[in-house]
Every structure is written in structure tokens, then in C-alpha cells.
Amino acid sequence: LPVDGRDEMGVLARKTGKKSGKGTASTPKVSTATDGSTIIDQTVVINGLNMRFKVSAPSTELVANGAQGTGTLGLNVLFHGDGGQSFFDFPNQGVNSNLMGVALLTPDPGLRWGGSDPNDNTGLVRPDGAAHSAAVNQLLTTVLPTVVNFDSSQIFLEGVSGGSLLLSGFMIPTFGASLAVPGAIMGCGGLVPQVPVQGDISGLRLHFQSTTDDLASLQQSIPQAIKAYEQIITNTTLLTADASPVGGHCEFDEKDFVSGVQLLTDNFNSIITNANPVAHSVVGHEDIYAADAIQPQGSIADGAVGQAGTAVQAAGATAQTGAAEQATGQAGTVAQAGTDQTATGNTKATKSDLAKLIASLFGNLLEIILWVPYGERQFQWQKTYGMLYRTKGCFGENRLMISDPETLKHVLSHPATYMKSRQQQLVNETGLGSGSLLFVEGDAHRRIRAVMNPAFSAASIRALGPTLRKAAREISELWEALLECQASDDVLDIYPSLHATTLQAVGEGVVGYNFQADKDFAARYHNLVVIAADRSKTSVLTDGILPYIPRPVMKILLKFPPPAVGKLLEFKSAIGTLAKKLIKDKMDALELGVEPEKDLMSVLVDSNSQSTSKMTFEEIKDQFATITVAGEDTTANTVAWSLYELAKNPDLQQKLRAELDEAGPADSIDYDRLPVLNALIKEVLRLYSTVPQTERVAAKDSVLPLSQSITTSSGKVITEIPVKKGQHLIIAISSYHRLTSVWGADAEEFKPSRWLDGNVPSAGTSLGPYSNLLSFLGGSRTCIGWRFSIAEMQIIISELVRKFSFALPSEVEVQRTFAITLVPMTADGPRLPLRVVRL
Ligand code: HEM
The missing domain is CATH 1.10.630.10 (Cytochrome P450)
Structure with a gap:
């Protein structure tokens, strides 16, 4: 997986392999988090591995300040992506939803959770996964309780890219049950469990979050991981997924990596509690999330085009405004066509680039217009995202797909505001x-x-x-x-x-x-x-x-x-x-x-x-x-x-x-x-x-009424959607x-x-x-x-x-x-x- 950002100093320090000695801990560095709580930044050595962590705690919960016994706050533990940027940026610092933010730094000198195999060019092989997760387990069970007072039944886990590989591949199967992890989010990553599942984790709440244009290798491994976890977490409401934000690796806000990860951690609680509409049950939607959805169907089965995985999103108008809350948009799929699993090296890159280019040319149009049988995709999206959601037209144009009766009534009764599209009119005028x-x-x-x-x-x-x-x-x-x-x-x-x-x-x-x-x-x-x-x-x-x-x-x-x-x-x-x-x-x-x-x-x-x-x-x-x-x-x-x-x-x-x-x-x-x-x-x-x-285009700025309120990805409840002049609507x-x-x-x-x-x-x-x-x-x-x-x-x-x-x-x-x-x-x-x- 590509490096998600790299702190050169951090890499250098690790490459020198300087250890703090068996069982010894470095002197903690103390700083203040964005919400005023205290950040303790410390390195300990576990099983010969340097384990650095940061934890944000209210001063009353610091053991050094005399806190004793069982705390009331839980932990949200962040596992960074390859290169460690999200550790250094510490996006989940502070206390959110009764969870203290924790970030862990991998002990790997290359800053990859689970290390790397020199013969592997997928980024998915993690030879040190078991060792790293065992060290993390020990850190959480024996080291952290000596630093902060917390409720050990509330240890939530959050992975970013390579961190998600460690979590889904090793950490959750091995320690999910013994740690009694209530919930975890795999951000832009997922791996089929690489080790046997220990104990019962069927009650664990698990969400997979990715983006439309996520890395080709992940577009294979995430659906495979979801499928594997479907066999483990059988309760339909506990296993959810979403791949709709339109963007590259971890760009959940459709902007960039860092702000995308920040958005995910900000929304951690609402996703885990299902309050956030991005969390869609996987069960019943296997065709979207399953790896075999990668295969195009019907008349568009020519393989090269990414008709799956070009995303859509609900609450489209927020998307219009460009507000940050459009970020964790919905719909779409983890799968993307055209990734040749057997290809390697340059060929693979070229094919994937071509698929991306074509996908951006067509947006969702192939899924909407050419899909056979007609409508299969949109009927599925409607079940998942509701009666109004965003799709993409050619060249990234936003189109709102509308089936809400109230919105439709409004659009059809205001013909001067919602007029026929230029494309419709060109055909009508030229032909008729x-x-x-x-x-x-x-x-x-x-x-x-x-x-x-x-x-x-x-x-x-x-x-x-x-x-x-x-x-x-x-x-x-x-x-x-x-x-x-x-x-x-x-x-x-x-x-x-x-x-x-x-x-x-x-x-x-x-x-x-x-x-x-x-x-x-x-x-x-x-x-x-x-x-x-x-x-x-x-x-x-x-x-x-x-x-x-x-x-x-x-x-x-x-x-x-x-x-x-x-x-x-x-x-x-x-x-x-x-x-x-x-x-x-x-x-x-x-x-x-x-x-x-x-x-x-x-x-x-x-x-x-x-x-x-x-x-x-x-x-x-x-x-x-x-x-x-x-x-x-x-x-x-x-x-x-x-x-x-x-x-x-x-x-x-x-x-x-x-x-x-x-x-x-x-x-x-x-x-x-x-x-x-x-x-x-x-x-x-x-x-x-x-x-x-059929289609209409807003001739001026206007407001679409909704028959039911929509909760946007940032948790805001809206009852109408403002649209800008030029907004394309699909009736x-x-x-x-x-x-x-x-x-x-x-x-x-x-x-x-x-x-x-x-x-x-x-x-x-x-x-x-x-x-x-x-x-x-x-x-x-x-x-x-x-x-x-x-x-x-x-x-x-x-x-x-x-x-x-x-x-x-x-x-x-x-x-x-x-x-x-x-x-x-x-x-x-x-x-x-x-x-x-x-x-
Ligand atoms: C099952 C049969 C039919 C269906 C489902 C149907 C459906 C439609 C729809 C959905 C529109 C609106 C298109 C838009 O504004 O985007 C429309 C318009 C129209 N239809 Fe039909 N149609 C049918 C049969 C007919 C027949 C038999 C005629 C003529 C004999 C006809 C003549 C027209 C005309 C002239 C319009 C334009 C109306 C206007 O813009 O004021 N249609 N039709």
C-alpha cells in the first residue's frame, strides 16, 4: 500500500533500531489535546518491540495524578496507515463520545503494521501481523492501565489503510474476544483473517469504510474481508460497509487523506452506533460489497470499465454546496471492474489507470443506463440510500436521483424552475x-x-x-x-x-x-x-x-x-x-x-x-x-x-x-x-x-422539499435540500x-x-x-x-x-x-x- 504520509524523522529513528531496552519505558512527553485534555506520548518495549503510543486523557484520569480503579471512559485506538502519518497527525486526539483517543505507532522500521514481504507487490502480505497484534494486546492490557484510568470493556479499534489490514487480518480474530472489543472500523482497508479466530466475536460491531477510487489491491481485499466476516458476524445489523465517497485512498471527505481520516474519526461513534446513515448492513447487499460484484454484467461485460465502484451518495444537495459534511457520502460499492488480478507491475497500473479514467468519464451512467436488467443498481441504491441520493454523470457531474413523491411533485409542478436538460432538448429539436x-x-x-x-x-x-x-x-x-x-x-x-x-x-x-x-x-x-x-x-x-x-x-x-x-x-x-x-x-x-x-x-x-x-x-x-x-x-x-x-x-x-x-x-x-x-x-x-x-435541470437556485428528513453524513438532520442553478435531476x-x-x-x-x-x-x-x-x-x-x-x-x-x-x-x-x-x-x-x- 502506498505510504500514507511519512515522518522522515520517525522513519530514521526506527531504522537505527535503537530500542529502549526490554520492558523499559521512555520518559513520557506531555502536551495538550485540541479539547484541553492531556496527551501522554510514550514508548515502551514489549516482546523486544518498540511500541510508541499517544493517549489523550482528562487530567483526572491520569494514573500519575492518582487515578485508581476502573475508569468510566473507554478508548478509541487508532492504527495508522503505512508510513504512519495518521499517528503523527493524531486525528482522534481528545475525548469523543466518552472515548479517549489513542494512537499507536507500529514497531516496524518501515512503519507498516505487520511489516512487509520483499517478494510481495500487493502490499497485502503482513508477515509480522501476529507479533504486532500480540504486542498491541499487551500494551492495551498491561501498559495503558498504568498510564490512564479507563473502562476496559470499552476498547474500540479504528484502522487506516495498512492499520485496517492488521486489525481485520490479525488483531480482531486473535484478540477481539479476549479484549471484548465492542466495535471497530476498518478505514480503507480490509484483509481476510490470516489467523484462526479465537473465541466468540459474533457480537462485535464492524464497519468497513472505503472510497470509490480506492487502491486496486484493496478493491479486491476489502470485499473478500467483508465476505469472510459475514461468516463470523452473523447478526445483520452488526456488519456494515460503505464505499461511496468519491475520491482516492482514504479521501472520505472527497478532498484528501488527512482530512478524510479526520472525518472518519470525528464520526466514529455515530457510525458504530448506526446513527450515521453511511453504515449499511452488508447482509442483503452482498451484490454490492461482495468481491464478485467486480464482474460487470450483461451487455456491459467488457471488463475494462469500472462501472461498479463509481460512487453515489445520499443527501446530494449538501454535496452541492461543497460543505465538508458531504464527506462520508454513501452508496456505491467497494468493487471496481477492470482490475486484473493476475496482472502485475506496469500492466496492472496501466489497466487500473485506464479503468479509473473511464470510470471518471462515465460516472454512474453505465450502471444507470446500460445495466441489464435496467434499474437493478438504482433499486438497490434506493433501498440503501433512500429516495434522494447523488450519482455521477460524465466528467464527474453531480446528478440527484429522485424518487421521493414530495420532491417529485414539487419538481413537476414547477416547470419554469426545473426545465428539460440541454441534452434532451438537443435531441428533441434536432429530431422533431x-x-x-x-x-x-x-x-x-x-x-x-x-x-x-x-x-x-x-x-x-x-x-x-x-x-x-x-x-x-x-x-x-x-x-x-x-x-x-x-x-x-x-x-x-x-x-x-x-x-x-x-x-x-x-x-x-x-x-x-x-x-x-x-x-x-x-x-x-x-x-x-x-x-x-x-x-x-x-x-x-x-x-x-x-x-x-x-x-x-x-x-x-x-x-x-x-x-x-x-x-x-x-x-x-x-x-x-x-x-x-x-x-x-x-x-x-x-x-x-x-x-x-x-x-x-x-x-x-x-x-x-x-x-x-x-x-x-x-x-x-x-x-x-x-x-x-x-x-x-x-x-x-x-x-x-x-x-x-x-x-x-x-x-x-x-x-x-x-x-x-x-x-x-x-x-x-x-x-x-x-x-x-x-x-x-x-x-x-x-x-x-x-x-x-427522465431528466430536469434547475434553471435557478432552489430548494427541494423532502417527504422524510435525511440525516447527512455529519449527523445533521435536514428536511429540504437547497440546489444550485444547473443542478441535474434524474426523475x-x-x-x-x-x-x-x-x-x-x-x-x-x-x-x-x-x-x-x-x-x-x-x-x-x-x-x-x-x-x-x-x-x-x-x-x-x-x-x-x-x-x-x-x-x-x-x-x-x-x-x-x-x-x-x-x-x-x-x-x-x-x-x-x-x-x-x-x-x-x-x-x-x-x-x-x-x-x-x-x-
Ligand atoms: C405507455 C405509453 C406511454 C408512456 C408510458 C408515455 C410516457 C410519457 C412521459 C413519461 C412523458 C414525459 C416526458 C418528459 O417530459 O420528460 C410523455 C410525454 C409525451 N407523450 Fe407520452 N407516453 C406514452 C404514450 C404516448 C402516446 C400514445 C402519445 C401520442 C399519441 C404520447 C405523446 C406524448 C407527447 C406529445 C408528450 C410531450 C408532452 C409535453 O411535454 O407536454 N405518448 N409521455
Whole structure:
């Protein structure tokens, strides 16, 4: 391990090997601690080893002053890191939480606890560990009681780096029980016990604290030590860990080594007593802390990138202010990908540096965006860190991940304060146009939305029943034909035909165009879906860089677009030309007094003509592309996940079929009155939110309210979080849908019955337009097409369940993947192969 700071004089003195003689003690040096207590600094010789210690005690507890018997204060004994800096700095001097600060100096001439092995280049081999810990034990049991009066049942231990190796590798296993150590903290270090455990230490309170960018060797050994101690300390509340502070070795305050260690010792008591939220139970979070979490998963399994171990932290706003209390931030993991255990020397350093560089480029984005299945990391973080915590974007940018209903309500109801991010807006403007409802903000948004609202009213949607039923009939006829063609295998990839159907529904129902008849358009659109589903590190990085590119430069770049952007621009141009013609036809028809069609674009053109705050022709044109793109993919994926869940749940499928049989012919059904159908749709919207997250950026300094107070790492209780202008917020839709405080203890279970037995959140928490679900967002930017989408899903799912049965083919694995929307992904790309049988 690297030297944590070196007192050259100290090293020199030790290298001379001058001993004070067997059993003899040096004359104590006396000084005053920061809190006024007395520091005794003395060296004694134990088993031939020079043992120097410093202890801070109130003068009344000094044996030299006549103190006798059992003291009331305990000890917090600090074991420095390699090089001894924390001994010389003595960060835990004084008396804190009824514990007298003690610092011990290793007897090793190289100032390493446990010494060193010349053949070892990991820093983890400590040949003198047993001897050093035996000497420490004797110091604590026989020497210190002759210096200060203390309660020997209250000897707490704290390690820094190499000190933590001695503690976890030797001291605690050998002497933890005999010393009856109540608690210990391993700061930025950990070693699997190197000696047999003596006695019972299952009741010892142990916390491992490290940082995101801790040393490569420690990123292996800390999780291994945690795993080993899980077998020893079986009480789930006693063994905790945290690796979230973003920084290097022991930089728990995200600044530097010395102040980091100082912060840890200052917070020693609150961590040990679990009052400090950094102390997370290891049990139940093994995937974060276990060594095998180092292995990347799923689609990002290319090993080089440190997607684990790039940290996050709760109480993000304190982090914003740069206040010291952000220091012992939470979340994240000890593990970091890309450390090649077998590599040595320079190769190792290079790989680790590269991993660090890439990790700093991506922050947590790979874990958030590319993780398969989507959300696994954030749902875990939410359990550990609560409903608001900090994550990292590209280049170290702070992003607050929010699922707290109160905070979300506040953000969504203040659109002028929390606006769309520059990256979102670049995509919206480039792909859909500057008049797009998804792009416009403020007054323009209010005006355009007001003109569009009547077209998306409940009455307008009801009138679309026949159009939607036609689209549903067409897909079931297509499937019948496909199944007939298939010789023996009844496995059908239903994904492309679902997209074709929802494109047809949005075409005929909303924009008034038969897209399927236009093969050229259908092909371009299909290209777009494929491009959107192709998520890679490059696309994550491009998204991260976009906001930093000045507009004029962007304009030039768009003249030479990369292939994917080129396809988007082509699509925009084709759909723009089409939209112009169609809208012009509708306007002409209106002028000639022809009865408007039922499609929503005709209703829009009609209501625009009567509106006092009209949309321009260009603005109407931009809605054409907007609605097509926003309405097709989202609904196709939600139907896909619904059929996937039905395939997994034959009973549910049976119940739904029975409900539909009873409901009568398709054209006479009131779909809103079918409880099982609607319970299924709601549960899919909840657990497979097809827009699983969105973003906002604070347009000015503001304050985020919290529904529950948060205790920051310094122990301060806060009920709101101030944020600075420019703060990036992630609206964690899917995380909100998994809050046990809102949805109950079974929040993670797919359980449509919760909607039937009334076991859903009360109106008080209401968010979003539909059943307290955030799937369609909320506030003034609520999805305008939500009613259309529900009606469409009700009709398509009903038609398909009446005509076909579904089962999962055993050989295919389907994963939730975030590719703009939540896509069913297989090893062969976005697909949903189901065993489909005609009934
Ligand atoms: C399951 C289906 C759907 C889901 C889950 C969904 C979800 C969403 C979400 C979360 C937003 C807010 C995005 C943001 O502000 O960051 C949104 C906005 C929007 N959606 Fe949907 N959507 C769905 C279907 C549709 C359909 C069918 C249409 C059109 C027919 C549509 C049109 C729009 C439009 C135009 C906006 C922009 C609204 C505004 O900013 O005022 N969506 N949708």
C-alpha cells in the first residue's frame, strides 16, 4: 500500500533500531489535546518491540495524578496507515463520545503494521501481523492501565489503510474476544483473517469504510474481508460497509487523506452506533460489497470499465454546496471492474489507470443506463440510500436521483424552475423540430398544449374505438397467418408486429395516415427503432458530451452527421414532407366545409382554426413527428411486457380470458369496466415503465422539499435540500414505482391483484394522471397521449388474449433494457419470442 504520509524523522529513528531496552519505558512527553485534555506520548518495549503510543486523557484520569480503579471512559485506538502519518497527525486526539483517543505507532522500521514481504507487490502480505497484534494486546492490557484510568470493556479499534489490514487480518480474530472489543472500523482497508479466530466475536460491531477510487489491491481485499466476516458476524445489523465517497485512498471527505481520516474519526461513534446513515448492513447487499460484484454484467461485460465502484451518495444537495459534511457520502460499492488480478507491475497500473479514467468519464451512467436488467443498481441504491441520493454523470457531474413523491411533485409542478436538460432538448429539436410539444417550454408550451388538449380528450379518444379495433384485428390476422406458415415451431417473435400495429394505430388514429401502406416510410421508421435500441458506451458518452457543445459548433457538426444521426435527420425530413402535405389537405378540407375526419390531427387542425392563440403551420407539422415517435414505441413496449407477463402467468391469462368472454363482443365492451385487464395494464405500467426515467435541470437556485428528513453524513438532520442553478435531476420513475413506503412491502413483485384488492397508494400521494402512477409523468408535462395509449392497449391486449394463448419458450432469456424506452432484449437484439397458440 502506498505510504500514507511519512515522518522522515520517525522513519530514521526506527531504522537505527535503537530500542529502549526490554520492558523499559521512555520518559513520557506531555502536551495538550485540541479539547484541553492531556496527551501522554510514550514508548515502551514489549516482546523486544518498540511500541510508541499517544493517549489523550482528562487530567483526572491520569494514573500519575492518582487515578485508581476502573475508569468510566473507554478508548478509541487508532492504527495508522503505512508510513504512519495518521499517528503523527493524531486525528482522534481528545475525548469523543466518552472515548479517549489513542494512537499507536507500529514497531516496524518501515512503519507498516505487520511489516512487509520483499517478494510481495500487493502490499497485502503482513508477515509480522501476529507479533504486532500480540504486542498491541499487551500494551492495551498491561501498559495503558498504568498510564490512564479507563473502562476496559470499552476498547474500540479504528484502522487506516495498512492499520485496517492488521486489525481485520490479525488483531480482531486473535484478540477481539479476549479484549471484548465492542466495535471497530476498518478505514480503507480490509484483509481476510490470516489467523484462526479465537473465541466468540459474533457480537462485535464492524464497519468497513472505503472510497470509490480506492487502491486496486484493496478493491479486491476489502470485499473478500467483508465476505469472510459475514461468516463470523452473523447478526445483520452488526456488519456494515460503505464505499461511496468519491475520491482516492482514504479521501472520505472527497478532498484528501488527512482530512478524510479526520472525518472518519470525528464520526466514529455515530457510525458504530448506526446513527450515521453511511453504515449499511452488508447482509442483503452482498451484490454490492461482495468481491464478485467486480464482474460487470450483461451487455456491459467488457471488463475494462469500472462501472461498479463509481460512487453515489445520499443527501446530494449538501454535496452541492461543497460543505465538508458531504464527506462520508454513501452508496456505491467497494468493487471496481477492470482490475486484473493476475496482472502485475506496469500492466496492472496501466489497466487500473485506464479503468479509473473511464470510470471518471462515465460516472454512474453505465450502471444507470446500460445495466441489464435496467434499474437493478438504482433499486438497490434506493433501498440503501433512500429516495434522494447523488450519482455521477460524465466528467464527474453531480446528478440527484429522485424518487421521493414530495420532491417529485414539487419538481413537476414547477416547470419554469426545473426545465428539460440541454441534452434532451438537443435531441428533441434536432429530431422533431423547434415547434415540437416535447421541445417547447414556458408560454409556447402552454399555448400549444392548450390547442392540442381537445384532440386528446376522453371524448375524442372514445370516438377512435373502431380505428383501434381495426388495428387490433389486423395484428391477430397477421399472427394467424404467421403461425400457419410455421411448420412445427409455435415460437413467434411478436416484437416487430407489435411495433407495426402501434405505428398503424397512431397513424390512423392520431395523425390520419396509413403508415403501413407507405413501405418507404415504414422502412425508415424501422431503421430508427433499431438505432434507438442500440445502446453502447459511445452513445452514453455522446449524450454526455452533447450539452457541452456550443450551438454554432453543433450546427456545423450536423452538416456531417454520424450514420445514426444521419438516419434521424432523414426520418425528420421525410416525415416533415409528409406532414406538410397531410396538414395542408386537412386545412383545405376545413376551408371547403368538409366534415373533419376522426383522427386526432384533424381534430387539432379544426380546434386550432377556432383558437385565439393559434399554432403556426410549422408548429402543427412538428407535432406530426412528435406524436408518431412518442406514441408508437412507448405503447408497443408496454403491450409487449403485458404479453410477456401473461406468458409467465397462465392463471392470470386464464382469468383475463374469462373476463373477456363474459364481457361480450369487442365492439360493445366498455374496457374501463374490466378489472383484470386494467389491473394487468396498471401493474405493467408500474413495473415496466416504458419511460423509466427522465431528466430536469434547475434553471435557478432552489430548494427541494423532502417527504422524510435525511440525516447527512455529519449527523445533521435536514428536511429540504437547497440546489444550485444547473443542478441535474434524474426523475427516477421506475424507482418511485418500487418504493415500499408507497406500494407496500411487496412493491417489487409483479402482482396485478394489488389493483383489485385496493392495496394501492391513497389519493394523498397522487402523482401522475393515472392511478398514482408516474409512468406518464405528471404536472404540466404529463404525457398528452396517455388516454389514447390506455385505450389502445386495452383493445389490442383483449383481442390477442381472446384469440391466442401465450407461454414463455424455455430457451430464450428476455431482459429489461433501457434503449430510450424499456425494451425486451434477447441475445439476438430487441425481440420478444413467445410460444403463441391459436385458440
Ligand atoms: C405507455 C405509453 C406511454 C408512456 C408510458 C408515455 C410516457 C410519457 C412521459 C413519461 C412523458 C414525459 C416526458 C418528459 O417530459 O420528460 C410523455 C410525454 C409525451 N407523450 Fe407520452 N407516453 C406514452 C404514450 C404516448 C402516446 C400514445 C402519445 C401520442 C399519441 C404520447 C405523446 C406524448 C407527447 C406529445 C408528450 C410531450 C408532452 C409535453 O411535454 O407536454 N405518448 N409521455
